[in-house]
Amino acid sequence: MNNGNARPPIVISDVDKSELSKIARSAASKLPDVAEELMIELERAEVCESGRVPLGVVRMYSVVRFTTDRGSEHSVMLVYPEDADIIRDRLSILSPMGTALIGLSEGQVMHWTDRNSQSRWLKVIEVDNQPRD
Numbered sequence: 045m046n047n048g049n050a051r052p053p054i055v056i057s058d059v060d061k062s063e064l065s066k067i068a069r070s071a072a073s074k075l076p077d078v079a080e081e082l083m084i085e086l087e088r089a090e091v092c093e094s095g096r097v098p099l100g101v102v103r104m105y106s107v108v109r110f111t112t113d114r115g116s117e118h119s120v121m122l123v124y125p126e127d128a129d130i131i132r133d134r135l136s137i138l139s140p141m142g143t144a145l146i147g148l149s150e151g152q153v154m155h156w157t158d159r160n161s162q163s164r165w166l167k168v169i170e171v172d173n174q175p176r177d
Contacts, residue, residue: 050155051088051154051155052148052149052152052153052154053090054085054088054089054090054101054146054147054148054149055089055090055091055092055097055098055101055147055149056085056086056089056090056091056092056097056103056146056147057091057092057093057094057096057097057103058091058092058093058094059094060094060103060104060146061086061089061091063104063124064082064086064104064137064146065083065086067082067124067125067137067138068080068082068083068086071125071138075138077140078138078139078140078143079138081140081143081156081157082137082138082143082146085143085146085147089147097173098149099171099173100149100150100171101147101148101149101171101173102122102145102146102147102148102149102168102171103122103146103147103173104122104123104124104137104146105121105122105123105173105174106121106122106171106172106173106174107119107120107121107171107172107173107174108120108121108122108145108168108170108171108172109168109169109170109171110145110166110167110168110169111166111167111169112164112165112166112167113164113165113166114164117169118133119133120133120134120135121133121134121135121174122135122137122142122145122146123135123136123137124136124137125137125138140156140157140158140159141156141158141166143156144156144166145166145168148168149168149171150168150169150170150171151167151168151169152167152168153165153166153167153168154166154167154168
């Protein structure tokens, strides 16, 4: 595992960066901590053209299988806030875990802080990038 201060390199498409920047700015007053963390991730990301994002990288609408520091395994689709539905395993980008996932590649570990201010980590096992509807 990397230490809590080291963040793995991430890749985000130009389209996702543009859309997520708008979302982060609009959420800044309601969810300041998550919006700030999303902006930090967007600013540090390597940005590439939408069609050139490598396979195995978490993008919007990716289905991501990952494990957590608590020993559990999850499979979720990373979605915009209006599409979030935890019952259907659709995780909002405006959640601490969603923000932690964006741009990660298979095998990478990311440390993040949950809504209870607890330090956590997750490891991406598999990424399936479904065609967008």
